[in-house]
Amino acid sequence: GESNFVACMTAILSQMEHSHYTNYINAFQTRQDLMDFLMETFIMFKDLIGKNVYPPDWMVMSMVQNRVFLRAISQYAETLNKMFLNSNCFELQLWNNYFHLTVAFLTQESLQLENFSNAKRAAIICKYGDMRGIIGAGIRDMWYNLGKTLDFYFSYQSATLSIF
Template sequence: METFLLFKDLIGKHVYPSDWMAMIMVQNRVFLRAINTYADTMNLKFLNNNDFEVQLWNNYFHLAVAFITQESLQLQHFSSTKRNKILTKYGDMRRLIGFAIRDMWYKLGGNKICFIPGMVGPILEMTLIPEEELRRATIPIFFDMMQCEHTVSTHFHKNFYKDINREGMYIRYLYKLRDLHLDVENYTEAAYTLLLHSRLLKWSDDQCSPQFEVRSCQTQRQLKETLYDKIIGHFDKGKVS
């Protein structure tokens, strides 16, 4: 358990300068192997109900998300030459740990509810990484989270879930992440989160389903315009801060 906290701390501290890419990638490869080795042990010894350790699994998920979202692995920010060199030598480690997170989540069974809503923000942050295979593997975790929450608290959520669809579930979590970013005045990331919602809408006069805080908008065009106004406002605040 302490090892996970140590790894997470090291990832956040940037042990090497950002231009020491070879050393950073070697370090990440070591972290990845260690995390996966510990995950195997967790599956063998700390998964069954009698031996289940909530804090251990919680530390694992937070470490894995910290690993996958670290700046040094965001290949989309690198030049094509640098990106190709990294992919050729080390592969995309985000995919590997992302698939591992997915597999570990689905092994939890009834224990999933222990991590809802605590892991909603971190998991959603992971799905914002612009890597198609990674998103395809991890976005379903949200729908599973919603289903778990619904199963445990059916009476409370009965009316809410009556007409909501999978897209609505996704939007709900987008706004949860938006709120998390605004709470710490991370306006730029809040803007990018709203941008994901805007991309689901068309420039049309089709009626849009009632959304969580934009009920005055009647058409998809109006809602899209409203979202863009908010996105621009958040980007402006992000520049100032």
């Protein structure tokens, strides 16, 4: 089933180090190919996070998946900042999909630790930490980076539109 696919993908991604992500990103022949990959990945991750492919009592698998997805999201955030942030290469839809993914990650049921017993919450925090803090800081940083570009982007768009 779908949980088998997600478990395999999680296992593969868990083996990847920063250099693997860098090499993979650099292997794309065109900027459009890279953008398509990121779009599809953001949509797929968001879909998988929303579906909860594991049974509710498979907390360890959910946390492992979350930790692996969080690392991948962080790697892809670097790529967004490097290749899709400047005003001359800005991609609004790609950034939109990034924020939809990260908000879905932040608000998913399995990370709402206050809903668990004290013992379960303590065990999760001890082994995995509170991933909401990490993704929340990432959202804040990306939003800040985006703000500087959006000011230019929208003022440029307004100037362009006022010509007509």
